[in-house]
Each structure stands twice: as C-alpha cells, then as structure tokens.
Amino acid sequence: MLNEKELELLQKEVYEANLYLHNSKLAIHTWGNVSAISKDRKYMVIKPSGVSYELIKSTDMVIVDLETGKSQGLNPSSDAPTHLLMYKANDEIRAIVHTHSTHAVAWSQAEQAIPCFGTTHADNFLGAVPITRVLSGAEIVENYEFYTGKAIVEAFQDQGSMPKNGAILARRHGPFTWSSKSPKDAVDLAITLEEVARMAMFTKMINPSISSLSKDLESKHYYRKHGANAYYGQAKKIK
Amino acid sequence: MLNEKELELLQKEVYEANLYLHNSKLAIHTWGNVSAISKDRKYMVIKPSGVSYELIKSTDMVIVDLETGKSQGLNPSSDAPTHLLMYKANDEIRAIVHTHSTHAVAWSQAEQAIPCFGTTHADNFLGAVPITRVLSGAEIVENYEFYTGKAIVEAFQDQGSMPKNGAILARRHGPFTWSSKSPKDAVDLAITLEEVARMAMFTKMINPSISSLSKDLESKHYYRKHGANAYYGQAKKIK
Amino acid sequence: MLNEKELELLQKEVYEANLYLHNSKLAIHTWGNVSAISKDRKYMVIKPSGVSYELIKSTDMVIVDLETGKSQGLNPSSDAPTHLLMYKANDEIRAIVHTHSTHAVAWSQAEQAIPCFGTTHADNFLGAVPITRVLSGAEIVENYEFYTGKAIVEAFQDQGSMPKNGAILARRHGPFTWSSKSPKDAVDLAITLEEVARMAMFTKMINPSISSLSKDLESKHYYRKHGANAYYGQAKKIK
Amino acid sequence: MLNEKELELLQKEVYEANLYLHNSKLAIHTWGNVSAISKDRKYMVIKPSGVSYELIKSTDMVIVDLETGKSQGLNPSSDAPTHLLMYKANDEIRAIVHTHSTHAVAWSQAEQAIPCFGTTHADNFLGAVPITRVLSGAEIVENYEFYTGKAIVEAFQDQGSMPKNGAILARRHGPFTWSSKSPKDAVDLAITLEEVARMAMFTKMINPSISSLSKDLESKHYYRKHGANAYYGQAKKIK
Secondary structure (H helix, E strand, O other), X not given: OOOHHHHHHHHHHHHHHHHHHHHOOOOOXXXXXXXXXXXXXXXXXXXXXXXXXXXXOHHHOEEEEOOOOOEOOOOEOOOHHHHHHHHHHOOOOOEEEEOOOHHHHHHHHOXXXXXXXXXXXXXXXXXXXXXXXXXXXXXXXXXXXXXHHHHHHHOOHHHOOOOOOEEEEEOOOEEEEEEOOOHHHHHHHHHHHHHHHHHHHHHHHHOOOOOOOOHHHHHHHHHHHOOOOOOOOOOOOOO | OOOHHHXXXXXXXXXXXXXXXXXXXXXXXXXXXXXXXXXXXXXXXXXXXXXXXXXXXXXXXXXXXXXXXXXXXXXXXXXXXXXXXXXXXXXXXXXEEEOOOHHHHHHHHOOOOEOOOOHHHHOOOOOOEOEOOOOOHHHHHHHHHHHHHHHHHHOOHHHOOOOOOEEEEEOOOEEEEEEOOOHHHHHHHHHHHHHHHHHHHHHHHHOOOOOOOOHHHHHHHHHHHOOOOOOOOOOOOOO | OOOHHHHHHHHHHXXXXXXXXXXXXXOOOOOOEEEEEOOOOOEEEEOEOOOOOOOOOHHHOEEEEOOOOOEOOOOEOOOHHHHHHHHHHOOOOOEEEEOOOHHHHHHHHOOOOEOOOOHHHHXXXXXXXXXXXXXXXXXXXXXXXXXXXXXHHHOOHHHOOOOOOEEEEEOOOEEEEEEOXXXXXXXXXXXXXXXXXXXXXXXXXXOOOOOOOOHHHHHHHHHHHOOOOOOOOOOOOOO | OOOHHHHHHHHHHHHHHHHHHHHOXXXXXXXXXXXXXXXXXXXXXXXXXXXXXXXXXXXXXEEEEOOOOOEOOOOEOOOHHHHHHHHHHXXXXXXXXXXXXXXXXXXXXXXXXXXXXOHHHHOOOOOOEOEOOOOXXXXXXXXXXXXXXXXXXXXXXXXXXXXXXXXXXXXXXXEEEEEOOOHHHHHHHHHHHHHHHHHHHHHHHHOOOOOOOOHHHHHHHHHHHOOOOOOOOOOOOOO
C-alpha cells in the first residue's frame, strides 16, 4: 500500500486540477471532475460528488479502491465507475477529466463525433474525436456510469486498445479526456477539446458541406507534436 | 405577522440573490429580479423596479402583501403580479427568479420549449422546459403581468400542479425559475437554465434533425439527482 | 457663447461616456465614439479620431461648431458630420453614440432591420430597429459621413421626425443610438441594442420562420416603460 | 552585424507582443507566435516553440539567421520557416503574427476567404482576406511550414507583390497578419482580423445570401484610413 504522504500529495494534485478545471470555465457550478491514479494503480483519487469548491479542501478528495470500488469519507463523483474502467483499460493512463464544456457537450448531444477540420485539431487529436455507442435501456437502468465506461473502452477496440492520451464524447452526456502525464495535463486537453469543438461548430456554420482534413495534413500535424520524430516544442523541459 | 427582524433577514437574502443574478451576467443593466416569500406566506420580498444596484441597499427590497398585492416604499418590480400567482400555486415554492438571460430569451422569442437533448438538461429539469401559451390581446392590455403568471400556472395543469422547483419560458418574454430552498438556489437554477438553453441551441445548429433524449436516459439522470433514491451529491450537508 | 466652465464639464461628460463605451466592450481598439451637444446647441463635443484611450484626457475632446462644422485642436471623429446632421434633426437630442458592437454590425452588414422578436426589444425600442437606405456611388465618394447622417434622418420621415431617443443601423456600417438625457444614457442604449441584436440573431437560428411580436405585446411593453402612463421604474429619481 | 543591445531590445519588443497576443485571448495555451526582423534584415526574433509564458523571459526569444535559418538556444516556433519566407517577400514587413483565433481559424477550416461585408472590414483590409492554395501531399510531407510560407507569398502574385501590411488565412490552419510598423501593430491587426471574421460569420448566419460590399464603399473606407489622402486619425502622433 502507498504511504500516507504519497496519497496526500495525490489528493493535492487532484484538488488543484479540479480548481483549474473550474477556473477555466469548462463547467458551471460544481459540474465536472478530475481524478488521478496512484503509482501502484491500487487507488483512484477523485472529486467528491456535487460539492462546492468553497466548502472543500485537498483532503476531502475521495480515495477509491480500484479493485472493490469502495471508498471512505465523502461520496465520490457519480462518474467514478466510468473513471475506474478507463484506468483498467490502459496502464499508462494517469489522470482522467470529465467536463460539461458547452461546445463539446453540444457535439455529444448532437450525436456526432467531432470531425478533424484543421491543424488545430490535428496537432492534438489523431482523427475525429469519437463518440460512444448507444447504451441499451437495460444498461442505463442497471448501471449507467459503468456502461458509459465500458462504451468508452469499446470505442477504441478497432485500434487495439485505448491510447494513453486522448479524448472521447460520451453520447448525449459530455467529454472525457485523459493523460499519461498529470491531472493538469488532462485538464489542458479538456480545454483544447472545447476550443476544437467550438472551431468545428463554427466551421460547419460557415461551410456546411466542408469535408474532413486530408490524411496527409492530419498525420503531418499529429506527428510533428507526437511520436518519435516530433519536432514541435523543446527537447528538454524548461525549468 | 412576522417580526421586523425576520423581514429584514429576508430582505437581505433577496438583495444578495439579486446581486448574485447581476454578477452572474444573467441580465444586463437592472433587468431581472429575485423574490422570496416569508415563512407565514403573507409577504413577498422583491427587487424594486428599474433601479441601479449601486443606488439600492438591502432595506430597499420591497415588501408586498400577498393577499392585497399592496406595498410601501419603492415600486416593486413590474413582474411582481407574476411572482404572486406563482407563490399561490404551490405552497412549497420559497423563491422565484426572472431573468433576461440571452439564450433562454432566444428560445422564448422563438416560441419553442427547450427540448431535453442530454444529461446536463436531464440532471436538472424533467423533460423539456415548457413555454407558456399565447396570451390574448385582451389579456395583454388588461394586465399582462397577471396573465403571464396565470399562463405559467396553467402550463403545469396536465401534471396536477406546479412542481416546487422548476423552470419555464414566458412566451416572447423570458425565463422564470423557482426553488423550494432559497433565493440563491433559484438563481443557481437560472444559471443552469441559461447554460442548458445555450447547449440546446448549439446542438440544433450541429444537427438540426436531432431528437430529444430517450425516456430511459431522461428519467435515469433526473432521478439520480432528485427523489427518494437519488445518489448524486452528499447525504449530509457539508459545513 | 457658453462659458469655458460649461464646455469643460461637457468634455468631461463625453470623455467618461467614451471610456464607458470602451469598457463595455462595444468596440475593440479605438473604434466607436460618443458626442454631446451644449445647452445652447451651438457646440458639439466629440471624441478625437483614432486615438488611444491611454493617450487622451478629458480636455482633448474636440469642440465642433455646429453651424460651420469647424473645430480646433485634434481632428474630431471621422463620423462627426453624421452626428451633426442628427443633432439638427431634433432639438431634444442631447447625446449620440456610434459603436462597432459585433451583433448590431452583423445585422447592418446583413442589410436587415432588427425585427422586434420579444419584450426585451419592445421594452426599449418601438418596432424594428430600422436600417438606412442604400447610398449612391456619388454620395459615397462625395461625402460618405454626411450622407450617412442624411440617410439616418430620412429613415424617420414617415413618422414625422426623428424620435428624441432611439437607435438605427447605418447600412453596411454599424449602429447609432441617441438620447435626450445624457451621453451615459446613449451608451446604455447602445449596450441594450447590442444585446437585443444578439438575442434576435439567436432567435432566428432557433426558429428561422419566426415572425415579429404581435402589435398588442409590442405596444404594451414599450408604453409600460415610456410615455404618459408608464409604470415601470420609480416615479421619483433615487439619489 | 547588429550590436547586442539592438537585438536585446528587439527580443523585448517581441516578448511583449507575444504576451499581448496571449492576453488578448487570440489563442489558448501557448499557441500562436509573434516575430520581428532586425533593421539590417539579417535576423528574425521569434517565440520559442511550445513553451509556457510563465517559464520564459525576454532573452529566451530565439534569434534566427535569415539566410541560413539556423538559431541558437531554444527551438524557434515550428512556424519559423513560414515567417522567414514572408520577410523575404517584402523588405518593408517588420513584424509577423500567427494566431489560432477561433473565428479566423473557422473560416480557414471552412476553406473560404473572408468576404468584405462592411466598413469595419473595409477600414482595415482592402477586399476579401485571402486564403492560401491547397498544398500537395508532397509539399506537406517534405516541409509543411516552408510551403505554407510559399503559398502565402504566391497568393499576392496577381497584385505584383505582398503588401507591407496585411492578413491572410493559411488554408485549414489559421491566420497570419503582418505590419510595417511594429510587433504590437501586427498583433492589433490580428485582433482586428478576429473581430472581422466573427462579424462576417454572424452576417452570413443572419443573411446567407448577402453579397460583398460594393466597390465604391470598399475603396472609400480603405482609403479614408490608408494612402495619401487618408483623413482618419491624427496627422501628427500623440505623445
């Protein structure tokens, strides 16, 4: 088991990323949530359900046992079962963010994946941002949040497995983003996704018959920032 | 009759909720108004009509006699007769908010109820946010604000009575929200309504032929936050 | 002639209204301008052309002779000839505002008057906000700003004369508002106009075939705030 | 070669213009970049690639040799090859800005030039804001950023050469603006372009069949602010 100090630091990191999400206006009220996983991948730390940021502190972040799904203290975010399944699907995922950001939600409510219309999108996401399948009535009634997680994982079955960084729209619900780096990085991706969703909506409004970006340009931009031959950014981290 | 102290506290609560409405950008200038009702349901406290927030203080909030509709001091908001009828329609309503928030007004001007397109809506409102019936020319001329209240109450006749918490669009005018909890909670609902209205408009722009949410998902989400088996949020209030 | 003190006070009032316009985000950069007229209606005070707010002070506001159009000091706003014609058209107009606010400009570029779609509009403007006629090539080349003023005045010919308070869209250019009260009031009207223009655009997007408000509701709302039997607001001014 | 002091001042000017771009919300995260050229036109100073504003200082701005394209220190913005070609195309260009501002990107993703719909546009850009040609698959793979610069220069071939001040949309990518005056002025143009792009989108939404501005009005407005007979603004600079 992790020592206390490690979990406390993780709570702090998750707390700060939740504040960052809130201050970035990705959701009003207490909507949205950020989680992270411990190094031994035995514990998930996540925002408590439906509580105001003025009332909570770092140590109120809920620690959930990954195996049993059990937790102590405050109730975890109602989306916790969704997060749990995503962590189990790829061992490199370190943090997950769910928001109700306006334009990403609009695409998910419109039941459409977000097409890759330009380099802003291609620099950050490879291809369209996918949308989960329709859940059956039985799945919704039995355990909506669990089957949402299941549908997210299934959406990447064709490409082998879930990528370690990425974004998806839960159909009729809203966006999830995840990162192999940090909770803050996952929130940054959620900010990017909202901007890409907004640009895509405006693009369709200006030219309803516009097609997706060519594969040439799509790959060029994604791989100039990601993968072995990336040349965007700095080779070494700036302190 | 209520003692002076109680009414003063209610004035303060209403004053602060009006400021909250204003700071939340739900209306420009002095538009919009918040009211609350005393515990004995004999007095409504409401914002004065058309006055600037810099010029008024808590004790300027107007106390209106629920039975006679009479008041002293400043003129109450011109929408006061609408509020009065709503309080009389359900004894559990504690506070009412009217705003001119941009997207909710746009739906009301477009003469359309706001369809339930996703879980953000379903978490907060059960089914479409309704819109009031057309008022007759005679109703408009005789007493527009009174008949607006009457039309709001009538909109819920099919379901027995007005819910104790809810939202509606006054046709060609704008949104009203109300709460069984507090003036602040009613403003929170007005913020939610504006965000839901904005998301719904964008959803239609992305996919003009999108249908409403399935009844399964609609009920699931509304009742996970409301009713006897709600599991969203915390069982106990956090202090 | 006015004494120096009176003109200085007018410069201060115009300067502050220009700052208010700028801080209200009705125009980026140094776009937009506010003017006011002296009590003897011999002098107009207006913002200098194309200068940054950080670089000017109250006494830089340009004093223009109403009869000759001549001024001293800095160049007046290039729209000055438009303002001059408007002041001459109705002796009760005290201040004029021109902005490049986004949605009002969009309607003027779309060559459409802003239809009255709801009570927010009807509370403030009687009927559609009109748009000026097409200017001829000769008028544009000879004196664009003068003929813009002429076209504004002509737009109200059918109803006898220009109202003392109001709003209009200069075709393909942008909005003008004016007030019989003060420069600040004229800016308030410009803020209202922008919000009404934004609501109207969204209304059309939600329901492209929506018609204008019924005459009953239009009159009811305009006259509840304006005219002899107005009951909106306070009878006495609050200090 | 320039002396050290001169380059340091240029770095400071470029650094401050990058901050101005960021604070003007023309791009989220670290997106967008500003460059300037030394007086001898031997060195370009540009923002480093993908670094956070909190982590960099004025002296981190990268100095690139115009002839060889080589630099020292941090990696320059990945768009540096595009900037280099633009400087070489007109000796009067002093600064270049690239942003991902939402509405300008939407037009570029929609593969449409921004039509001149009104005087706000015509006051600042002569005619439509053009869009670059389609790049071939080979150009994209070989050197996307170089060929983007080439396509920008080619877009002005018909009119002899690139203007010394202007704006263009890189197809499916985003806007570039440039100025003969200063980095700050180029950012101001980028702010103007985004506002013009936003107004143009709204104009099309209100009236999808609207045509471009008449040539009379287009020329009138552009030349009242630019060229030998400009009468907008002040003849002398205000200190």
